[in-house]
Amino acid sequence: MTMSHEVSPQAVKRFPWVLLLCSGIAFAVLVTLGIWQTQRLFWKEQLIAQIEARTHSAPRPLSEVEAEFAQGNSVDYLPVKLSGMFRHDEEQYFFTTFKGASGYAVYTPLLLTDGRAILVNRGFVPYEKQNPSTRAEGQVTGEVTITGLARDPLLAKPSFYLPDNEPAKKLYYWKDWGMMMENSPLSKEHDFVGFFVDADAAPNAGGLPVGGITILEQPNNHLQYAGTWFGLAAVLLVVTFIYIFRQRRGGVAQ
Numbered sequence: 001m002t003m004s005h006e007v008s009p010q011a012v013k014r015f016p017w018v019l020l021l022c023s024g025i026a027f028a029v030l031v032t033l034g035i036w037q038t039q040r041l042f043w044k045e046q047l048i049a050q051i052e053a054r055t056h057s058a059p060r061p062l063s064e065v066e067a068e069f070a071q072g073n074s075v076d077y078l079p080v081k082l083s084g085m086f087r088h089d090e091e092q093y094f095f096t097t098f099k100g101a102s103g104y105a106v107y108t109p110l111l112l113t114d115g116r117a118i119l120v121n122r123g124f125v126p127y128e129k130q131n132p133s134t135r136a137e138g139q140v141t142g143e144v145t146i147t148g149l150a151r152d153p154l155l156a157k158p159s160f161y162l163p164d165n166e167p168a169k170k171l172y173y174w175k176d177w178g179m180m181m182e183n184s185p186l187s188k189e190h191d192f193v194g195f196f197v198d199a200d201a202a203p204n205a206g207g208l209p210v211g212g213i214t215i216l217e218q219p220n221n222h223l224q225y226a227g228t229w230f231g232l233a234a235v236l237l238v239v240t241f242i243y244i245f246r247q248r249r250g251g252v253a254q
């Protein structure tokens with residue numbers, strides 16, 4: 001005599017549809033986050049490779065870098081060489097750290113030989129050296145030639161955690177090119193090139209500002225993040241399957 005086991009209506013009712021739905025949504029979210037981090041990984045690897053290639057290339061004339069920028073291309077980290085005269089009376093300051101010390105990156109307009117101007121990050125000075133009178137030796141006069149890295153302007157404040165800029169104090173917490181340019185009286189007389197230049201590590205008289213402070217190392221933890229999200233998705237899938245399997249076995253046994 002053959003006996004068959006049929007699932008009772010009560011067991012069917014006990015099937016955890018809500019749990020299955022919630023688990024499915026959570027699984028989809030976790031997989032989506034894993035895919036997003038994988039995409040970020042490929043983007044970051046391309047960015048690191050681009051920075052490496054650009055920073056090891058020969059400096060270009062400013063006109064070439066401007067041509068790239070005018071076409072809507074990123075000029076970030078392109079080496080550039082330019083000449084002009086600094087307008088030290090119009091320094092502005094970006095809050096930053098360097099080798100564990102807090103202070104400022106000094107942004108100074110460079111009046112170019114063609115009559116325009118560009119904002120140059122000359123380098124780092126500690127808090128107590130913000131006042132130019134404390135580092136007068138480094139306030140070079142006459143025409144100078146600068147080699148450095150072009151830097152794209154930021155399109156918006158990168159994080160709401162950052163304080164608002166204080167242009168009245170010439171103090172910035174994010175590099176708002178438009179505000180920095182407008183805050184320079186020189187902008188009323190001269191057009192400004194639409195990006196920054198970070199000066200290289202060539203020493204300034206008196207040792208300040210300290211040039212060459214551009215951060216080139218890019219953190220890349222996206223592989224670990226992707227593994228975490230995919231791993232959580234796999235664990236959720238296994239746990240949900242085990243739970244449903246046990247529930248079904250319990251229902252059949254009844």
